[in-house]
Amino acid sequence: MTPDQIEGSVAAAMPQAVEDLKRLVAIPSVAFPGHPEEPVYAAASATEELLRSTGLQHVQQIPVEGSFPAVYGEAQGPPGTPTVLLYAHYDVQPAGDPSLWRTPPFQPTVLDGNLYGRGAADDKSGIISHVTALRVFQGRFPVGIKVLIEGQEEYAGERLEAFVAQNPDLVRADAIVVADTGNPRVGDPSVTTSLRGMAAFTIEVRTLKEPLHSGSFGGAAPDALAALIRMLASLHDENGEVRVPGLPRGRFLGAGPSDEEFRATAGVLDGVSLVGSGTVADRLWSSYAITVTGIDVPTVAGAINAVQPVARARVTVRVPPAADPKTTIDSVVSFLHQVAPWGVRIGIDDVVLGSGFLADSGGRARTALNKALERAFGRSPRDIGAGGSIPLVATLVRQFPAAEILLFGAEDDGAAIHAPNERLNIEELRRTATAEAVFLQEYGGDQ
Structure with missing residues (x-):
């Protein structure tokens, strides 16, 4: 497929993508102790159904000891093509005080081009990015595909780490796309190259x-x-x-947000000082x-x-x-x-x-991703850090040192993840799904 065809296919699929995301967000899949377990299992089933809709040859729920099931899918690519593992998670943070939400946290609501609800960004947007990108190919994928959707990343994510360490062949891949990060601002394409632990x-x-x-x-x-x-x-x-x-205190070797940009994104009140010292990037990504x-x-x-x-x-x-x-x-x-x-x-x-994560300088997969992000966003991506952690990433680095791990996604710093009024910009979802599909095509064709 050409990039134009991929872009058109994703654009046509967006109404269904939004409805699929709304369905997922409506499920209060909080995997923390003390919360009902039934919605978490319901989210696993809904995720399994979504993966089946993409044309993957094999989809199943896999038990994870001491945790909720992972949803796994795979399909063979053309001979000689690399294999890509796509990761996301279907569990969410607790909603917290409902009085702080402008819309009910588990009643997904679209306002001004944004979808509001707990998990809309973190990380059910990752699931829908993968699903929308895979649907483009109607079961004829340009690379080998593996998909792993976790059920308890927000609490006790180390349990999936143990599962991966015990089942390395299940998730072995040449490149791994972790759709649990995002951009500093909407429309500002970025690849996360470091994670704090x-x-x-x-x-x-x-x-x-x-x-x-x-x-x-x-x-x-x-x-x-x-x-x-x-x-x-x-x-x-x-x-x-x-x-x-x-x-x-550490130092981040790259550009980050200015104090003014960070204050605006974080909603720091007038007259209240930022804390710590060094650049904002130093404080957020390296300290x-x-x-x-x-x-x-x-x-x-x-x-x-x-x-x-x-x-x-x-x-x-x-x-x-x-x-x-x-x-x-x-x-x-x-x-x-x-x-x-x-x-x-x-x-x-x-x-x-x-553990944290620090990416290598990049290789074939990163080159393909750079082209894909530039196509989808109209500008070249930049490297950023992330203050949060993704428990699985360090395990993947240890298990598959030769694999390229690529962190990007539809979230942005204004998405209010882990906070009241979490939201996902729908246009950002379209661009991210487009970039992922173009990346799969580019990576598969770069032989």
Whole structure:
């Protein structure tokens, strides 16, 4: 097929693509503990049905120990052509406080060319990008195709890592397309060449056997919540720089957003300063970042006048691509023990680790992708980093060191992934699906 034919085919397929994405977004496939499991399995089934619609010769759900099933598909390419693995995930982040959403998180809504809903961008757009690109070829693919759609990337993604390590032939490929990233801005084509790793843990602080009346005991009884607040606040200095010894600021060798661009994208309020030092790219893509993502304490609405005996927090650390997540966790936990006041008892559990990624300079697949992105977006792509982590990528690098791993997708920095009012720009989905289809054609024909 010619690029013109591919572009026309994708454009004609977009109404169906949007309906398919709306169907997926309507399924609350949150794979976190405490959430219903039935919607996650429903999303797996819907994903399986979508892959079957592409003309793949073989599609099935594959059990993953301790997790939700992966959806797998494959098809042979013409003799002598390379094999491409396409990756995405069908699980999503929890929606959080529904009052912060302008539209219901699991009622997909199209407004001003954007589709709103939890998972519309991260990462159900990746599934639909793959499906739309594959449909172009009507079962006659220019390369060998393998598709792996994960069911628990947002929580405990390391379980698929173990599965891949145990089943390498299933996902062995010459090039691997990870559709779980995106562009800094809509219409600004980019390839993510570095990912920070991730380390997360839950910390529990205990001081008393039970809650105590704050009037009778406050002032002498040690408050677990106050202790935890002091410990967490000590992780950063007055400028927001990480204070933990052994976690220095890094440097990103490339262009990133300006302070003004980042403030606008992040929605930083007027008069509120950015934190840390160095360029925004340094801080987002090459340095450590520590975030307290949740605290278990009494709510304001249900508060009573009591000194708290226990408090818990979830702490996430983003780790530079070349750094070790386990060593990072050890450093942070050791620091928290050092700064803990009053001899409080500390417990650490629910540790999750994920390595970072740094791409090689590129090869045949990257050359084909550059041509495809320029065709779809009308401009050459640039290299960027990503502050988030994708647990599977580091495993793929270790398992298949000769494979080219290409990270691009339909998300953008304004898509509000992991936040209220997540949205996907529909035109960006069209361009991304076009680029993927042109890439498959270019890569298969470059023999």
